[in-house]
Amino acid sequence: MAIKEKIDELRAELHRHNYNYYVLNAPEISDKEFDDMLNELQELESTYPEYEDENSPTMRVGSDINKNFVQVAHKYPMLSLANTYSEAEVSDFYDRVRKALNEDFEVCCEMKYDGTSISLTYENGRLVRAVTRGDGEKGDDVTDNVKTIRSIPLVLHGDTYPPSFEIRGEILMPWSVFEELNREKEAREEPLFANPRNAASGTLKLQNSTIVASRKLDAYLYYLLGDNLPCDGHYENLQEAAGWGFKISDLTRKCKTLDEIFEFINYWDVERKNLPVATDGIVLKVNSLKQQKNLGFTAKSPRWAIAYKFQAERALTRLNKVTYQVGRTGAITPVANLEPVQLSGTVVKRASLHNADIISGLDLHIGDMVYLEKGGEIIPKITGVDKDARSFMLGEKVEFISICPECGSKLVRFEGEAAHYCPNETACPPQIKGKIEHFISRKAMNIDGLGPETVDTFYRLELIHNPADLYDLTIDDIKDLERMGDKSAENIIVGIEKSKEVPFERVIFALGIRFVGETVAKKIARSFVDVDELEQADLEKLIGIDEIGEKIAQSILAYFGNATNRELITRLKTAGLQLYRTEEDLSGYTDKLAGKSIVISGVFTHHSRDEYKELIERNGGKNVGSISAKTSFILAGDNMGPAKLEKANKLGITIMSEDDFLKLI
Template identity: 75%
Template sequence: MTEIERIDQLREELHLHNYKYYVLNAPVISDQEFDKLMRELQDLEARHPEHYDSNSPSVRVGSDLNKNFTQVEHKYPMLSLGNTYSEAEVTEFYERVRKALNEDFEICCELKFDGTSISLTYEDGKLVRAVTRGDGVKGDDVTDNVKTIRSIPLVLHGEGYPAQFEIRGEILMPWESFESLNRERELREEPLFANPRNAASGTLKSQNSSVVAARKLDAYLYYLLGENLPHDGHYENLQEAARWGFKISSHMKKAHTLQEVFDFINYWDVERKNLPVATDGIVLKVNSARQQRNLGYTAKSPRWAIAYKFQAEQALTKLLKVTYQVGRTGAVTPVANLEPVQLSGTVVKRASLHNADIIASLDLHIGDSVYVEKGGEIIPKITGVDLASRPAGSEKVTFITHCPECGSPLVRYEDEAAHYCTNETACPPQIKGKIEHFISRKAMNIEGLGPETVDQFYQEGLIRDVADLYTLQAADICRLDRMGEKSADNIIQGISRSKEVPYERVLFALGIRFVGETVAKKIAKAFRSIEELANASLDDLIHVDEIGEKIAQSIRLYFANDKNQKLIRRLQEARLRFEADEEDLAGQTDKLQGKSIVISGVFLHHSRDEYKDLIEKNGGKNVGSISKKTSFILAGDNMGPSKLEKAQKLGIPIMSEDEFLALLEQE
C-alpha cells in the first residue's frame, strides 16, 4: 500500500471512529489507539502536502493561526421562534394550526437545547460551510472552528443524501466541559463564564481554532433544508440525517393529539435535569413540510413552530440597593442589586424592576429578602418579598425624580409606565445609546464598532451624534488607546460600507420611537424617499398597514424637530441611502391600490407569505379579519367555514388563486 493510499484509509477509519465515539457513544478502540492512528495520519499528511483535504480528521485539533470571520448571507433566513410559557398558549398555537390547515396534522416534539445556533452546508457529502445565526439574514463563517467539534461529521456516510443541503442545530457546551473550563479559569484568576450557552457562544467566536478544539463543544442537529429532501416529514428527514452520521436527539417524538404534546412537555420538565447538556424548553413543529409552507411565516417567526419555555426556577436573596439606568430613548429603568444567588445554572446579582409601578406594587425596602426568578430562564426578575423577614426601620424604595446621568427632571407621559429623561441632546447614555442602535447589525451594521468603542470615541470628543461617524478620520482613531492602524482602517472601511445599506434599514437605524424593523420596512414601501416621509400627513401615515396613530404621531414629532432635520441633512451629505432604489421598486404596481384583502385557506402555487408580498407589491393591504371594508377574499382550498359564512353574509367577493394571479398579470 502506498503512503497516499494509507492516508485515505486512515481518514476513512478515523471518521468512522469519531462517529462511533461522539455520536453513537459506542467506541470500539481505546483513546490511545485512536491517538496513535491520528499521529500516523498527521505524519503522512506532513510528508504529502499535495494530498491536502480540508475535511481530514486531522483538522479536529484546530490551528493556532488567528482568523477573522467573514459574513455570509443565509440561503434561507434563520428566524427565531415565538415563545410560550403556559399550556393555554400551547393550546392556542395548536388550535390556530388546526383551523388554518383544516386537515389532519402531526406535531414533532423536540427538546430545546440551550446553546448557540449554527447552519451547516454540505455538498457531495462534505461539510463546506458553517455559519452562525447572526442577524438571521447574515452570519459569521466559523467553518474552521466547527470542524474541531467531533460530533459534527466532516464527511457523511451512508447514501441517499442530496447533492447539496443545509442542516441546522445547536452548538453546546456540556455541563461537564463547562464546569471543567470554569475551574481552569478560576485557577488562572480569569472571569468565569455565566452559563454553558455563553461559554459555547464565546468559544465558537474564538479566532484560534485550537482553543475551540480544547473546550470540547458538542452539537445536536434539528432541522434539514434543501430542494430534494428524502421525505415530506420533518421527523422522517431527521431520522435519515442520523443515518448519514449526524447527531440527532433520540428524544424526539411525533404527537397526534394535544394531550400527547402535554405528556411530552410534562415528562421532560422533570427529566431534563438528568441530561448532560442544558435545555430550556420544548420545540413544537408541524411535521409536514407541505403543511409548513401553507402555514407560512410572520415577519419574525414561522407559524408552524413554537417554543414552550419551562417554568422559571425561583430563589430567595437579599436586596442590597436600587440603581437606575438610562436607555437610548431616555427611559429610566430601575435595577435591583442583589446578594449573589445561584439560579438556573447562573449566578444572579441584578434584576430589572421595570418601572415605578412595579416597585410600588412590591412595596420594596432596602434589605428585604426577595424572591427572584428568570422570565423564560433568561432575564432575572423579582416576583415577591418575604415580609416576615423585613428588617426593622428599613428604608422604603421610592422612584427617583431626576436623571441619574445628567440631572434633568424626569417626566412620565400619559398612558405610559416608564419615566423619561427629556434631555435627548445632552444626556450621555441617550446619545451613546442612539449611536449603538445606529451601528447595530440589523441597522447600519458597522463592523469594528461596539459599545466600548462608541464610549471611547464619545469620551474623547470624536462623536456626539451618528452623523459624526462619517467625518471620522483614521488618524483621529490611531492616537487612541488600544487602537492601531489596522483597527482604525477596519472602522473607517466599515463606516464607508454602511453607505450601501438599503433605505428601509437606514430608517430603522434613525431610532424613531416605535419604528422597529418591521414598521421601517412598511414605511419604506409606502414612502419611497425620506422627503416623502417627512412631508406625510398624520392621515397618510395611519393608512399604512400596521401603523396606528401612536406610531404616526411619533414619526410626525421626529420630523418636526429641527435637530433631527439637521441630522438627516448631514447624513444625506454623507451619501447614505434615503430613497428606495430601482431594485426595491421592481415589480411594484398600483393594481390593488385601495383594496383590503383577506387571505384564507391552503394554496397550490405560492405560500401565504408570498401572496401577502404580492398584495403589498401591487399596492394592496393585507388584513386579518373580514369586515364591510374588505374588498375581496383570496381563498385557497379548505377555507375556514366561519370566514366563508361571514363573507357570504356581508356579500364580500371570493377570488380563487388562479383568478387572483390572472388579475395581476393583466396590463
C-alpha cells in the same frame, strides 16, 4: 497497496470508528488503536501532501494558526422561536395552528438544548461550511472549529442524502466537560465560565482551533432544510439524517393530541436534570413541511413552532439599593442591586425592576429579602418579597424617581404606558449616545469599527453630539486617540463612508424614531419617494399605510415636528445618505393591485401566506386581516374557514383562487 488507496482506507475506517464512539456510543476498538491509526494517517498525509483532503479525520485535532472569522449570509434566515411559559400558552399555540390549517396535523416535540446555534451545509455528502446564527441574516464562518467536534460528520454515510442541503442544530458543552474546565480555570485563578452555554459559545469563537478541539464540544442536530429532502415530515427527515451519520436526539416524540404534548413536557421537566447536557425547555414544531410553509412566519419567528420554557429556579437574597438607567428612547429602567447569589449556573448581582408599577406592586423596601428568578432562565427578575423576614433594621420604602438621574429633567409618563421617560431626547447624554449606537448598529447603518466604547469616547471628547457628526470626522481627528492608531482610524472612516450605500429603509430605521422598527421602516420606505415627502405627510396619510396605527403615526409627526431632528436630517442628506428610494429599491414593484384591500385565507400550494402578503405589497395592494364591505377580494387556498366563506358570500365579495391571483399579478 498504493499510497492513495491506503490513505483512503484509513480515512474511511477512522470516520466509521469516530461515528461509533461519539454518536452511537458503541466503540469497536480501543482509544490506543484509534490514536495509532490516526497517527499513521497524519504521517502519510505529511509525506504525500498531494492527497490532502479538507475533510480528513486529521482535521479533528485543529490547527494553532489563528484565523479571523468571515461573515456569511444565511440561505434561509435563522429566526428565533416565540417563547411560552405555561400550558395555557401551549394550548393557545395549538388552537392557532388548528384554526389556521383547518386540517389534521402532528406536532414534533423535542428537547430544547441550551447551547449555541449552528448551521451546517453539506454538498455531495461532505461538510463545506459551518456558520453561527449571528443576527439571523448572516453569521460567522466557523468551519475549521466545527470540524474539531467529533459528533459532527465530515463525510456522510450511504448515498441517499440530497446533493446539497443544510442541517441546523445546537453545539453544546457537556456538564462533565464544563465542570472540569472550570476546575482547571479555578486552579489557575482565572475567571470561571458562567454556564455551559456561554462556555460553548465562547469556545466556538476562539481563533485557535487546537484549543477548540481540546474543549470536547458536542452537538445535536434538529432541523433539515433544502430543495430535495426525503420526506414531508420533519420527524421522518431527522430519522433519515441519523442514517447519514448525524447525532439526532432519540428523545424526540411525535404527538397527535394536546394531552400527548403535555405528557411529554411534564415528564422532561423532571427528567431533564439527569441529562448529560443543559436543557431549558421543549420545542414544539408542526411536523409537516407543507403545513409549516402554509403557516409561514411573523417578522421574528415561525408560526409553526414555539419553545416552551421550563419554570425558572428561584433564589432568596437581599436588596441593597435601587439605581436607575436611561435608555436611548429616554425610558427609565429601575435596577435592583442585590447581595450576590447563585442562580441557574450564574452569580446574580443585579435585576431589572422594569417600571414604577412593578416596584409599587412588590411593596419594596431597602434591605428586603427578595425572591429572584430568571425569566426563561436568562434574565434575572424579582418575583416577590419575603415579608416575614422583615425586621426593625428595614430601610426606606422604594419610590420611583421623578427626575432624570442623568440630566435632571422632569420625567413624563404617557397615557397607557408603564414606563417613565426623560423628555430631553436631544440633550440627555445616555439618549444621545444610545441613538448614535442604534444608528451605527448592524441592522441600521452597519458601520464597521464603531461600537459602544468608541461612541462613548468620541462623545466624551466632544467629537460627536449626534449621528450626523460622524460624517464630519477625519482620520486625523481620531488616529491619535487611546487604543486607536492609523489603521483603526482608517477602518472607521472607510466604514462611515461605506454606510452611504445603505438603502432608504435602513436609514429610516437608523433614525431611531420611537416605535419605528425594521418592519415599519420598510413600509415607510415603500410608501414615500424620499424623506421630504415623509416629513410633509399628515396623520391621515401615515395611518393609511399598512401596520401604522395612530400611536406610530403620532410618533413620526412628533419626530419631524422637532427642529433639532429636521436639522439632523438636512445634515445627513448633505453627507450623501440615501434618504430616498432608488431604482433598485423599486425593482419588482408594480401598481397592479393599487387601492385594493385583500384578505388571505386557507392553505396554499405555490407560496406560503407570508410570501403572498409580500406579493400583494410588492404589487401595490394592502393586506387586511378581516372581511368587510371595503374588501376588494379574498385570496383563498384550500380549507378556507367556513365563517369567512359565509361572510364573503353575504357581502358579495369575490373569492379568487391561488392560480387566478398569480395570473393577475
